[in-house]
Amino acid sequence: MQKLHCESVDRLFQTILSLQSLEECYAYFEDLCTIKEILDMSQRLDTAILLSKGMSYQKIAEQVAVSSATIGRVSKCLNYGSGGYQKAIARLAESEEV
Numbered sequence: 001m002q003k004l005h006c007e008s009v010d011r012l013f014q015t016i017l018s019l020q021s022l023e024e025c026y027a028y029f030e031d032l033c034t035i036k037e038i039l040d041m042s043q044r045l046d047t048a049i050l051l052s053k054g055m056s057y058q059k060i061a062e063q064v065a066v067s068s069a070t071i072g073r074v075s076k077c078l079n080y081g082s083g084g085y086q087k088a089i090a091r092l093a094e095s096e097e098v
Contacts, residue, residue, distance in 0.1 A: 047074045048085040049092075 019025050029038050043066050050060045057071045078085050 044070065044074050045085075045088070047071055048078055049089055051075055051078055052086070052089055 015028070019028055033041075043064050046064045047060055047066055047070065050064065051071070051074060055063075057068055060066065060071050061068060074085070
């Protein structure tokens with residue numbers, strides 16, 4: 001298994017951090033990922049947001065159209081992961097309050 005923290009991944013994340021607008025993000029991610037990969041990532045974020053609000057697996061599965069396995073994986077990351085989802089959700093909430 002390849003180590004996640006490496007120069008190549010650092011470079012990828014630096015390019016993401018350099019994007020300055022939603023339009024730039026759309027252009028970059030449409031080139032970098034398949035449409036399905038982008039939609040899968042957005043569904044995982046939606047799932048994390050709903051889990052953090054206390055929504056049930058069943059309602060999330062209906063609303064976001066994801067499997068219970070995906071919900072379980074996202075839940076595991078929310079509860080035992082590195083805190084990435086929580087930080088991203090908190091910053092999203094801050095930006096939406098403005």
